Amino acid sequence: MRTVEEHQAVVAALLPLLPEESVPLAAAHGRVLARDVRAAVALPSFDNSAMDGYAARWSEVAGATGASPVAMPVAEDIPAGRTDVVPLAPGTVHRIMTGAPLPPGADVVIPVELTDAGTETVEIRDALPRGRHVRSAGEDIAQGAVALVAGGPLGAAQLGLAAAVGIEELPVRRRPRVLVLSTGSELVAPGTPLLPGQIYESNSALLVAAVEEAGGEARRLHFVPDDVDQFLATVRAEVSSADLLITSGGVSAGAYEVVKDAFRTLGTVEFAKVAMQPGGPQGAGTVDGVPVVTLPGNPVSAFVSFEVFVRPALRRALGHGAPERLHVPARLTGPLTSPPEKRQFLRGRYGGGEVSQVGGPGSHLVAHLARANCLVVVPEDVTELPAGAEVDVVLIEGALQ
Structure with a gap:
């Protein structure tokens, strides 16, 4: 029997680092940066105003108070976007808008609220420290500095920064192309009337969504019955276009385990039991040189194994850079038990530093899985825990809702 870590290493070894490609900013959302990206320009790229107000020499307005205001002629208007900014002449101020370039010679911006808002002559009624409300060139990031670090996911803030420093395309890793195939003669498509002994096929919907949430491109193959020849024909007709094939079902110890029977004839997929619950029966290897991971058929087992x-x-x-889910410690709201010598992954509901178990340990309880927002991890050497005990919690979809 393998440990969880041993099988993790087997699966990880199947998937090499994906090749790099460049994509436009508009197509980069959610992708993973392949290389560090440096700023083409500084941010800000010029000294500018942080307020609507008046650009002035601090030494000329430092004594202004409400009781003793300083009157100054307004020599220029500087709206945002003006490019022909002239130097500030001694004894004058320039009316300036937020984001507009600071005129040479100015070292403070007086907000309009501290003045009478004059347009030809302005009365300044309060003094501010030198440099106040001035955004200095490069104070956010210098030109040539690393703006985005390889291995980071590209979200809204990262794409906003890339655009702000003048980047049109980003180097990212190509998305993995993943085929998902469920097996079982008992499976029928949702919407089809069920006959006795049939169930609706759900694993492919679950696994396709899971692949896409992980950053891959998933394609669902039509599920196949428990027939070795039909299974192998379906796989070999499609697998050459993929980076990974994921199957669900057909890997246990029963008499009609089509995945295990089919792949054993090829001799390139190894099957093993992993010391965990749910998800003990696992398989991994290659088919026609393409990595394949075989997951159990019960929905909760398939989800946890993924x-x-x-x-x-x-x-x-x-x-x-951080491929694992976020783990946090939490206190149990109630006691739990766990089988010996197997790592248990229980469905839970996490919030406020506490976690409660959702449903029982059964691997068929998919409704309980849908209500969970975390997995509670119980080590192999622990068989029971009291309420209030601290456990390791893996945050999954919806954990902060």
Whole structure:
């Protein structure tokens, strides 16, 4: 029996770092940066005003008070976007708008609220320290400095920074192309009337969404019945276009385990039991040179197995600097038990530093999975924990809602 870490290493070794490609900023949202990106310009690229007001020499307005205002002639108007800014002549001020370039010679901006808002002559009624409300060139980031670090996901803030420093395209890792295939003669498509003994196929919907949330491009293959020849024909007709094939079902110890039976004939996929619950039966290897990971068929087992083995491997292949889910400590709101010698991944609901178990440990309880926002991890050597005990919690979708 493998440990969780041993099987994680097996799956991770199947997926090399994906190649780099350049994409326009508009197509980069959610992608992973492949290389450090440097600022083409400084931010700000010029000294500018942080307020609507008046650009002045501090030494000429330092004594202004409400009781003894300083009157100054307004020599220029500087709206944002003006490019022909003239130097500030001694004894004058320039009316200036937020973001407009500071005229040479000015070292303070007096907000309009501290004046009478004059347009030809302005009365300044309060003094401010030298440099106040002035944004200095390069104070945010210098030209040539690293703006975005390789391995980081590109969200709204990162794309905004890239645009602000003049970058049109970003180097990212190509998305992994993942095929998802569910097996089982009992499966029928949602919307089809069920006959006795049939169930609706749900794993492909679950796994396609999980692949896409991890950053991949998923394609669902039509689920196949428990027939070795049909299964292999379906796989070999499609697998050459993929970076990874994920199957669900057909890997246990029963008499009709089509995935295990089919891949054993090829001799390139290894099956093992992993010391965990749910998700003990696992497989990994290659088919026609393409990596394949075989997951159990029960929906909760498939989900937990993806989270533990496949998701971090996909994110490492994408170059993520932090491929793992966020782990946090939490206090149990109630007691729990766990089987010996197996790492337990229980569904939970986390909030306010506490976690409560959602439903039982059964791997078929998909409704309970949908209500969970975390996985509670119980180590292999722990069989029971009292209320109030601290546990390791893996935050999954919806954890902060």
